[in-house]
Every structure is written in structure tokens, then in C-alpha cells.
Amino acid sequence: MRRLTVWRKRIAAALEWSPVDKGLILMAMAIPLYLQYFLWSLYVISRPDSHSLVHTEVVKRVMEVELLLIAIGSLIVIAGIFLRRRRPDYLPFQHATLQYYSLSLVLMSYSIGTLSFPVGIVLLGAPIFGFILLNRRAVWWAAASAFSLLMALSYAAASGDIPYAPSKVPPASSHAFTFWMLSELFFAAPFLILITFMADQMLTWWRDREDQIRELSRRDGLTGLANRRHILSEADAATARARRDEQPLAVVILDLDHFKRVNDSHGHGTGDRVLKASAERLSAALRAGDSVGRYGGEEFLLVLPNTDASEAHAVAERCRLSLQALIVHNDQGLRVPVTASFGLTLLSPTDSSVNAAIGRADEALYQAKGHGRNRVETLLAGSGMVPSDAFSKAPQA
Numbered sequence: 554m555r556r557l558t559v560w561r562k563r564i565a566a567a568l569e570w571s572p573v574d575k576g577l578i579l580m581a582m583a584i585p586l587y588l589q590y591f592l593w594s595l596y597v598i599s600r601p602d603s604h605s606l607v608h609t610e611v612v613k614r615v616m617e618v619e620l621l622l623i624a625i626g627s628l629i630v631i632a633g634i635f636l637r638r639r640r641p642d643y644l645p646f647q648h649a650t651l652q653y654y655s656l657s658l659v660l661m662s663y664s665i666g667t668l669s670f671p672v673g674i675v676l677l678g679a680p681i682f683g684f685i686l687l688n689r690r691a692v693w694w695a696a697a698s699a700f701s702l703l704m705a706l707s708y709a710a711a712s713g714d715i716p717y718a719p720s721k722v723p724p725a726s727s728h729a730f731t732f733w734m735l736s737e738l739f740f741a742a743p744f745l746i747l748i749t750f751m752a753d754q755m756l757t758w759w760r761d762r763e764d765q766i767r768e769l770s771r772r773d774g775l776t777g778l779a780n781r782r783h784i785l786s787e788a789d790a791a792t793a794r795a796r797r798d799e800q801p802l803a804v805v806i807l808d809l810d811h812f813k814r815v816n817d818s819h820g821h822g823t824g825d826r827v828l829k830a831s832a833e834r835l836s837a838a839l840r841a842g843d844s845v846g847r848y849g850g851e852e853f854l855l856v857l858p859n860t861d862a863s864e865a866h867a868v869a870e871r872c873r874l875s876l877q878a879l880i881v882h883n884d885q886g887l888r889v890p891v892t893a894s895f896g897l898t899l900l901s902p903t904d905s906s907v908n909a910a911i912g913r914a915d916e917a918l919y920q921a922k923g924h925g926r927n928r929v930e931t932l933l934a935g936s937g938m939v940p941s942d943a944f945s946k947a948p949q950a
């Protein structure tokens with residue numbers, strides 16, 4: 554099962570393969586097909602009723618062509634194996650494999666009829682699959698060659714210059730008709746299975762990759778927290794919910810104190826470590842449902858749904874004490890003191906958007922800096938600054 558998963562991942566990640574490897578995978582699909590057709594030919598001419606189903610002489614000639622195609626295909630594979638280490642990006646190899654694949658399939662299809670069911674499947678599936686996986690220009694060239702050959706053979710057959718579907722004896726009985734119907738399904742089955750399977754795997758892989766990219770675009774590279782854009786969009790969503798449910802929403806901005814000094818005295822690397830450790834502390838101090846993001850260089854934004862001023866003050870205090878207790882060492886092993894100042898507010902019905910509340914929290918933060926840092930200040934719309942002792946159990950360091 555684990556092996557299957559590994560192979561699934563490999564197949565799904567085929568977009569990343571080198572052009573030579575992609576050419577080789579095409580050959581790995583084509584050669585077994587000719588083996589499959591060869592075995593079918595062998596089977597059909599050995600049947601006692603073969604004369605009522607196929608023109609055996611033609612089928613024997615087709616078998617020679619199949620063997621020739623297998624031999625040519627094997628030579629191309631040997632060339633590919635030779636190239637894959639030395640020149641994995643050698644695009645002409647992909648052109649060669651695509652031309653081989655498309656022209657030989659059209660040629661093979663001629664013997665059972667250029668307008669048959671398997672040809673339709675190949676014509677439809679191969680370019681879609683090819684455009685996703687292979688070089689576009691090479692696929693266009695191969696599609697153009699295959700289409701030209703298909704048209705030339707169809708035109709020659711229509712004009713009576715060559716027979717149409719020379720292998721086939723036109724089904725004269727329901728038995729012969731069933732035989733041909735099953736044979737055509739047998740020819741088309743590998744394409745149907747392979748194209749469906751590959752499309753499923755690749756689309757799954759694409760979706761996973763899209764999810765990863767979306768996640769990356771939302772995260773701050775250093776701290777792993779939501780980045781500014783994402784925390785603001787979370788704040789917007791929380792605002793809409795708070796207004797709909799008529800619940801309070803608290804917004805807190807915090808800024809590490811004298812962070813320039815940390816960088817200047819201990820180096821940027823230590824500064825980065827402080828930011829990462831602070832982010833971890835903040836995430837750990839919040840409840841499920843609260844959000845935290847990196848709002849600026851050393852500024853973080855907390856969005857606390859269903860939280861009134863007193864609860865939000867307690868959360869901010871908890872974060873403040875947690876940061877104050879943080880132990881980060883510089884490269885020389887000295888402890889770097891970390892504290893932060895906090896500005897808190899609640900969303901007010903008069904706020905046109907969450908940005909108004911963020912602006913107020915920023916103003917409160919400015920006050921916290923002015924009042925000596927490492928403290929929480931609250932500014933509420935309508936009531937102005939709220940003294941810290943208005944909240945029960947709100948100790949300041």
C-alpha cells in the first residue's frame with residue numbers, strides 16, 4: 554500500500570520530470586501497446602473462425618509492422634536511457650518520442666479503420682494529456698503529423714486508392730459484430746484507464762499544490778503566523794460575524810519594546826529568534842477561535858471574537874506576562890530581555906470597518922509606549938482611555 558502511494562506521488566509529480574524522462578514514460582506506454590496488439594493479432598489468426606473476422610494475410614503483415622515498431626521503440630528507449638543522465642533536458646528526444654507515438658498509432662489504427670472508437674479515444678485523450686504533461690510545441694507538431702497522416706489515409710481510403718480497415722472482414726453475423734466490438738474496447742481500454750488514472754492523480758496533485766501555495770501566501774515566512782494581508786482578512790470576517798451575532802469583538806495590537814536595540818546590540822539573527830519565539834508564545838496564549846498575525850516588523854495583531862473589554866484585557870495581560878518570561882539568548886549566550894506594549898479596543902457600532910478599530914488599538918498602543926512600555930492600554934470608542942485598574946485582576950509589572 555505504501556509502495557502504491559509512493560508510485561502515485563511519483564506519477565502525479567510527473568510535471569516536474571525532465572523532458573527525456575517524460576519521453577521515456579511515453580515510450581513505456583507505447584511499446585506495451587504494440588505488444589498488446591501483437592498478442593491480439595496472434596490470438597485472432599489462431600482462431601478457427603479467423604477468416605470470418607479478419608483478413609489473415611493483412612493481420613500477418615500488421616504483425617510484422619508491430620514487431621518493427623517494437624524494435625524501433627526499443628532503440629528510442631536505449632537512446633533515452635543514454636541521454637537521461639547526460640542531457641536530461643534534451644527536447645528533441647521528446648519530439649522524437651511524440652512523433653513515434655502519434656504516427657505509429659495512426660498507422661496501426663489504419664488497419665482497423667481510421668474512424669473507429671479506439672482512434673477517437675486516442676485523438677481526444679492524447680493531446681489533452683500531452684498538453685498537460687509534455688512540451689506544448691512538441692505536442693502540436695506530433696498532433697499535426699498524426700492528423701495529416703490520418704487525413705491522408707482517410708482520403709486515400711475514401712477515394713478507393715487503398716482499402717478502408719484492411720484487417721477487418723465486415724461483420725456478417727452478430728457473432729462477428731460482438732467480436733469486433735470487444736476487440737475495439739480491448740484496444741481502447743489501456744488509453745481509457747491510463748488517461749483517467751493519470752488525470753485523477755495529476756489533478757489531485759495540482760489541488761494539493763494549490764492548497765500549499767494558498768497556505769504559503771497566507772503565512773509570514775519568519776514566524777509562520779498569518780501575514781498582514783491574511784490577519785486583516787480574518788479581522789474583516791470576524792467583524793462581519795460579530796455584527797451578525799451582535800457579539801463583542803476585541804482587537805489588540807502589540808509591539809515589542811526597544812526592538813531596534815535588540816537588533817543593534819545582539820544582531821539581526823537574535824532579533825529574528827526573538828520574533829519567532831514571541832510568535833510561538835502568542836499562539837500558545839490564545840484560545841481556539843482567536844487569531845494572531847504578524848502585522849508589521851515587530852508588531853502583532855490579535856483578533857478576539859466574542860470577547861468583551863475585561864476578557865480581552867486579561868488575554869493581553871497573559872500575552873504580556875508570557876513574553877516577559879520569554880528566555881532568548883544571543884549568540885554569546887547572554888539572555889535578551891523581551892517585553893511588549895499592547896493597545897486594546899473593542900469594535901464599536903460606529904466603526905465603518907475593522908480598520909477604524911485597528912486605528913484605535915494603535916492609538917492605545919502609542920499610549921502604552923508613552924506610559925513606559927511593557928503594559929496594556931485600552932481605548933474604547935465613546936469612553937476614551939480606560940484605566941487598567943478598571944479591569945479586575947489586571948496587574949501591571
Ligand SMILES: Nc1nc2c(ncn2[C@@H]2O[C@H](COP(=O)(O)OP(=O)(O)OP(=O)(O)O)[C@@H](O)[C@H]2O)c(=O)[nH]1
Nearest residue numbers: 808809810811812813814816821824825850851922
Ligand atoms: N531582526 C528583525 N528585525 C526586524 C524585522 N522587522 C523589523 N525589524 C526591526 O524592528 C525594529 C523596529 O524598531 P522601531 O520601530 O524603532 O521600534 P523599537 O526599537 O521597537 O522601539 P519602540 O517600538 O518604541 O519600543 C527596526 O530596527 C527594524 O529593523 C525582522 O523581521 N527581523
